[in-house]
Amino acid sequence: MTSSRLYPPAAEDSFLHISSLPLEIVSMLASAHHPGAGAVVLFSGETRNNSHGRDVDYLEYEAKESMASKMIGDILDEAVKKWRLKIAIARHRTGKVAVCESAVIVITASPHRSEAYEANRYIIDRIKHEVPIWKCEYFTDGTKEWGGNCNCQKVTGDANKHVYEWET
Amino acid sequence: MTSSRLYPPAAEDSFLHISSLPLEIVSMLASAHHPGAGAVVLFSGETRNNSHGRDVDYLEYEAKESMASKMIGDILDEAVKKWRLKIAIARHRTGKVAVCESAVIVITASPHRSEAYEANRYIIDRIKHEVPIWKCEYFTDGTKEWGGNCNCQKVTGDANKHVYEWET
Amino acid sequence: MKVQVYAVLKEYFHNEFEIDQSVNTIRELNAVLLDQNPVAEKLLHLCRFAVNDEFVDNNFQLNPDDVISIIPPSSGG
Amino acid sequence: MKVQVYAVLKEYFHNEFEIDQSVNTIRELNAVLLDQNPVAEKLLHLCRFAVNDEFVDNNFQLNPDDVISIIPPSSGG
Numbered sequence: 001m002t003s004s005r006l007y008p009p010a011a012e013d014s015f016l017h018i019s020s021l022p023l024e025i026v027s028m029l030a031s032a033h034h035p036g037a038g039a040v041v042l043f044s045g046e047t048r049n050n051s052h053g054r055d056v057d058y059l060e061y062e063a064k065e066s067m068a069s070k071m072i073g074d075i076l077d078e079a080v081k082k083w084r085l086k087i088a089i090a091r092h093r094t095g096k097v098a099v100c101e102s103a104v105i106v107i108t109a110s111p112h113r114s115e116a117y118e119a120n121r122y123i124i125d126r127i128k129h130e131v132p133i134w135k136c137e138y139f140t141d142g143t144k145e146w147g148g149n150c151n152c153q154k155v156t157g158d159a160n161k162h163v164y165e166w167e168t
Numbered sequence: 169m170t171s172s173r174l175y176p177p178a179a180e181d182s183f184l185h186i187s188s189l190p191l192e193i194v195s196m197l198a199s200a201h202h203p204g205a206g207a208v209v210l211f212s213g214e215t216r217n218n219s220h221g222r223d224v225d226y227l228e229y230e231a232k233e234s235m236a237s238k239m240i241g242d243i244l245d246e247a248v249k250k251w252r253l254k255i256a257i258a259r260h261r262t263g264k265v266a267v268c269e270s271a272v273i274v275i276t277a278s279p280h281r282s283e284a285y286e287a288n289r290y291i292i293d294r295i296k297h298e299v300p301i302w303k304c305e306y307f308t309d310g311t312k313e314w315g316g317n318c319n320c321q322k323v324t325g326d327a328n329k330h331v332y333e334w335e336t
Numbered sequence: 337m338k339v340q341v342y343a344v345l346k347e348y349f350h351n352e353f354e355i356d357q358s359v360n361t362i363r364e365l366n367a368v369l370l371d372q373n374p375v376a377e378k379l380l381h382l383c384r385f386a387v388n389d390e391f392v393d394n395n396f397q398l399n400p401d402d403v404i405s406i407i408p409p410s411s412g413g
Numbered sequence: 414m415k416v417q418v419y420a421v422l423k424e425y426f427h428n429e430f431e432i433d434q435s436v437n438t439i440r441e442l443n444a445v446l447l448d449q450n451p452v453a454e455k456l457l458h459l460c461r462f463a464v465n466d467e468f469v470d471n472n473f474q475l476n477p478d479d480v481i482s483i484i485p486p487s488s489g490g
Binding site for chain 4: 045061062063064066067070092103104124127128129130131132133134135136146147153159160
């Protein structure tokens with residue numbers, strides 16, 4: 001299954017699923033319609049203006065791009081197989097992401113809506129827990145913090161075992 | 169809570185949540201970013217080229233617009249309250265809807281992603297089961313069929329009681 | 337009183353028609369409709385009724401100037 | 414061999430540095446890093462190691478020309 005490969009990356013980017021440029025939500029969504037798909041689900045993870053009660057100025061994302069892009073591709077391929085998706089697209093941004101801008105976009109399309117919703121959550125949960133991408137929060141008071149880390153290891157005792165929302 | 173009212177309807181339409189014109193997915197999505205929302209979920213229900221093994225030419229939707237628009241507005245208001253959404257938008261189209269075109273769009277935005285996903289499914293499920301909107305399938309062999317009706321009454325014994333996907 | 341029907345119901349009744357008989361409740365209206373078109377029985381049993389854009393139950397008291405909508409099961413989206 | 418660190422690890426180590434000592438496994442590398450910066454112990458314990466873009470376990474045998482990435486817990490999206 002190579003549906004997840006169909007979306008063309010911006011010419012400036014060398015990684016299919018990682019982008020240092022603003023994510024082009026409109027063209028990504030435009031590429032996600034499929035005659036066999038009755039349901040399209042899009043998730044956009046965006047910078048909030050607050051985190052743990054503190055005012056956020058912006059976020060900055062860092063990634064080990066080569067690994068991250070390959071891992072996202074593998075997650076998409078697994079989701080396509082598991083839910084027989086017609087389309088699965090995901091891109092994560094690196095660098096500074098302003099409030100209201102998208103840090104990550106996941107789009108899934110399937111004949112019926114159950115599969116598109118479930119697969120979409122599965123993909124974003126796995127990206128957030130497993131893929132080497134890190135968020136640094138810059139607060140309006142001038143401080144910064146590498147934050148929102150995956151803490152699953154405290155529960156599972158294993159850096160490779162996670163607690164996923166889609167399983168609960 | 170009036171977040172659901174914020175999206176301006178097209179000037180040509182008299183009903184906020186029902187449209188006889190193609191749904192403007194890009195401007196709807198553009199209006200769904202919110203500084204307090206870290207998660208935006210969009211669902212688009214689109215015409216598939218097949219249904220129950222038959223080739224579909226197009227769908228035609230009919231609605232009792234006045235009731236349907238009010239009911240969708242009420243469902244959005246309930247979802248906003250229940251999940252403390254920052255944004256909840258929904259529009260359903262009437263008339264002929266070609267393959268790959270959107271018949272209905274639901275967008276939810278919330279601080280964290282769980283709520284946006286759950287509320288989105290809740291809204292689309294309630295629209296599909298409860299709101300007076302009907303689909304007629306036109307097949308490539310020239311036949312047509314009022315189809316895909318809500319059959320919950322066979323299970324629940326009550327036209328006002330439904331079996332929702334988000335509850336299962 | 338005026339009756340409006342939608343979707344698949346239009347294959348059984350005119351889109352819009354007047355009921356001249358004296359009909360006091362939704363239940364009585366239902367009986368009149370079944371009398372007009374007995375083939376619609378199964379379908380009518382699945383329908384909801386609305387008066388002036390609000391759903392009503394079988395005991396709802398009708399006025400001569402009411403507009404009654406017969407609402408078949410939804411199939412949106 | 415070359416070591417690359419990311420994100421919060423950059424507050425404990427240089428972004429990229431050479432290990433000159435003879436180090437045969439990830440476990441031995443970990444010991445060398447703890448020796449260099451004992452304060453990083455808790456964090457290092459949470460990290461995964463990758464060699465040439467593939468995750469490896471503590472027993473992985475290192476070659477002198479390997480590039481080792483130390484991957485702190487993810488926080489994407």
